[in-house]
Amino acid sequence: MKKKLKTVSKILGAIAIIVSVFLIYVQISYKKQFKVPATGIRASKDSAVVARGKYLVMGPGHCWNCHAPDGETNLQSGSKVGMIGGKEFKLPFGTVYSPNITADTVTGIGGFSDEMLAQAIRYSVRHDKTALVPFMSYNGMSDNDIQAVISYLRTTRPVRHKVKETTINIIGKAVVRFVLKPVFSEPAPKPFIQPDTTSEYGSYLATSVGNCVGCHTQRDKNTGEFAGSKFAGGYQISVSDGTFTTPNLTPDSATGAIVKWKAADFVQRFKTGAVYPRTPMPWKSFQTFTDNDLKALYYYFNSLQPVSNKVTVFQQKVRD
Ligand code: HEC
Ligand code: HEC
Known part of the structure; x- marks a missing residue:
């Protein structure tokens, strides 16, 4: 019996040492430096x-x-x-x-x-x-x-x-x-992009500038990876008095949030700004969007494959 206990404590001791060495290693080496390509991009005074x-x-x-x-x-x-x-x-x-x-x-x-x-x-x-x-x-x-x-x-x-x-x-x-490492965009970023009202430009705004995709797509809670169809909504964000679930921006006739809107309605919605006081969507910033940029976004969302996803936008916290 004694012998057995001795072996167990030896094993535990060994594990403790391994874990400590690992933790010390993490503690001193977590700030890992990465080498990324030079962009050659320089500020201008123009x-x-x-x-x-x-x-x-x-x-x-x-x-x-x-x-x-x-x-x-x-x-x-x-x-x-x-x-x-x-x-x-x-x-x-x-x-x-x-x-x-x-x-x-x-x-x-x-x-x-x-x-x-x-x-x-x-x-x-x-x-x-x-x-x-x-x-x-x-x-x-x-x-x-x-x-x-x-x-x-x-x-x-x-x-x-x-x-x-x-x-x-x-x-x-x-x-x-x-886990953390530099991010490389796929496809590679373009050297030059000219704003216009095409859905291509709308796609650029929605994914690489406004991050509509980051909030209006279901994501894995632990890794943050996309877990649902892009722009179909369903991502949850908690605030002090409840939980927001992002609406579906794809043109699904039954569940799409903007499917019944004309381009002018979409533009007007952004001029109006936040309706929910505690919404995490940066409406104030987005109020300054140009009409043309908003049209590009609107055409882009309407060019997407419709995905059915019904969401309840705000759920009030039940007080106990
Ligand atoms: C959703 C929140 C969020 C938005 C939007 C955001 N940032 Fe950041 N940014 C952060 C956080 C948080 C950090 C620090 C992260 C960390 O410490 O790992 C950061 C870091 C940075 C850094 C790195 C500074 C350094 O020490 O090298 C720069 C530069 C920067 N942001 C610029 C910008 C610019 C420009 C914009 C708009 C185009 C922007 N950020 C929009 C949250 C944000
Ligand atoms: C930080 C998260 C976040 C980002 C980024 C974000 N949204 Fe939202 N969005 C939400 C939430 C939450 C709601 C629901 C609450 C609300 O209407 O404010 C919402 C609502 C909407 C609505 C529905 C409004 C209505 O009246 O029914 C539209 C349209 C919309 N977002 C478009 C966009 C577009 C376009 C972008 C990118 C330019 C974007 N969102 C970026 C979180 C976000």
């Missing part, structure tokens, strides 16, 4: 390029929604507040804070090179070459639009604001070490 960047940042790209502490609430007073970061994202493995992306050289992106910024947007790698937690989905953005975005970022008022450090637990560190 006023048309900067204006395009401002439109993308404040409108379709909705950067304010995550890079301002209270999201897009203060978007209209825009440049006064600034994209000073610090919005909190609570994840199962830790708390991530969005960085300050104003032009401040100490606490913002003022000290980062154009290449660092372009690689963050295209490949989801941080300026120090570690992988970003994949909140952003601009990996398919064209060279000229990335150029526009970083050109505008260079013109923003620098605001000194040190953001809280992201805190991740040991499981999070293992995720960072073994």
Whole structure:
């Protein structure tokens, strides 16, 4: 009996040592650096390029929604507040804070090179070459639009604001070490994209700029991978007083949210803005969408294969 116990404790001891070595390894090596291709994209001072960047940042790209502490609430007073970061994202493995992306050289992106910024947007790698937690989905953005975005970022008022450090637990560190990696868009991003009202351009806006696809598609809760037909809705987002389920944007005659709308109705819906007070959809940013961009989106959604998926958009939390 004693002998048996001894063996068991020996085995347990060995396991404990292996686990500890693994944890120490994760602890010291989780910040893995990656090598990604150079984009060659450089900021420009051309006023048309900067204006395009401002439109993308404040409108379709909705950067304010995550890079301002209270999201897009203060978007209209825009440049006064600034994209000073610090919005909190609570994840199962830790708390991530969005960085300050104003032009401040100490606490913002003022000290980062154009290449660092372009690689963050295209490949989801941080300026120090570690992988970003994949909140952003601009990996398919064209060279000229990335150029526009970083050109505008260079013109923003620098605001000194040190953001809280992201805190991740040991499981999070293992995720960072073994799961997170740079993202490579498939198909490869285009060097140049010209806005127009075609459904091709709508597809670009929906997947590589506005991230309609990220919210309006069912996704796996653990991995975030797409788990349903694209744009058929069904993705759930909890807020303080209930749960939103994203509507189906495909043209299914019975369950499609916009199937009965004309292009003008779609445009008007975006001008109106949020109807639900706590909706996670960045309606304020999207209110600045040009009519032409909205038409492109509308034609694109209507060109999709209809998928039947009935959703209840908002379910109030039952108080107990
Ligand atoms: C859905 C939320 C979200 C949106 C929208 C968003 N970001 Fe981010 N961004 C984040 C978070 C969170 C991080 C930090 C992630 C991490 O620490 O791993 C980040 C990181 C970055 C970084 C990396 C900074 C560094 O240290 O290298 C840059 C640059 C950036 N964002 C720019 C932008 C721009 C430009 C836009 C709009 C075109 C944008 N972001 C839109 C959430 C968002
Ligand atoms: C952060 C998540 C998120 C993103 C990004 C997002 N949506 Fe939504 N969307 C929602 C949610 C949640 C709802 C349901 C609540 C509401 O109507 O605000 C919704 C509702 C809608 C509706 C239905 C409105 C109505 O009155 O019935 C349309 C149309 C729509 N989204 C289109 C889009 C388009 C186009 C994009 C990209 C440009 C987009 N969404 C990006 C979450 C998102």
